[in-house]
Amino acid sequence: MxxxxxxxxxxxxxxxxxxxxxxxxxxxxxxxAWGQITVHLFPYGDFTGRNLTPILDAALGLLEASSADGLSIHEVLGDDIPGFCAALAGGEGARTFRDRWREQLNRNVARKLGRLGG
Known part of the structure; x- marks a missing residue:
C-alpha cells in the first residue's frame, strides 16, 4: 500500500x-448473515475502518469454509450475531467509536470547565 x-x-x-x-x-x-456481521462490526472500526479489514476477511473466510462444508448458518454463528461480532472485535467490553468519542468529549468539557472555574 x-x-x-x-x-x-x-x-x-x-x-x-x-x-x-x-x-x-x-x-x-x-x-x-454477512450483511448482519458487517453492520454489527462497523461500530468497532476506527476512523478509516482499516482495523476491521483482517477481522472481516477472517469472518468471511469462516463463512466460506462453513458453506463449503455444508453447515447451516445457525450451526456456525448461533443465535447471537451481535455477540459473535463483539467477540471478533475483542470481547464484550470492546470500545466502539461512540465510546471513544464520548470519552474525548468528556475530557474536552472537563478541560473547558476547569479553565472557566479556576
Whole structure:
C-alpha cells in the first residue's frame, strides 16, 4: 500500500469490492448473515475502518469454509450475531467509536470547565 492509496482510501475500496464479490458467491442465508456481521462490526472500526479489514476477511473466510462444508448458518454463528461480532472485535467490553468519542468529549468539557472555574 502506498501513500496515495492510504490518503484516498482506494485500497479500502478495492478490498471492499473483493469482500462483496466473495460474499456474493455464498448461499442466500450466508449472504444475509454477512450483511448482519458487517453492520454489527462497523461500530468497532476506527476512523478509516482499516482495523476491521483482517477481522472481516477472517469472518468471511469462516463463512466460506462453513458453506463449503455444508453447515447451516445457525450451526456456525448461533443465535447471537451481535455477540459473535463483539467477540471478533475483542470481547464484550470492546470500545466502539461512540465510546471513544464520548470519552474525548468528556475530557474536552472537563478541560473547558476547569479553565472557566479556576
Amino acid at each position: 502506498n501513500l496515495w492509496e492510504t490518503i484516498t482510501g482506494n485500497d479500502l475500496t478495492r478490498e471492499w469490492k473483493a469482500f462483496t464479490a466473495r460474499a456474493g458467491a455464498l448461499p442466500a442465508d450466508y449472504q444475509a
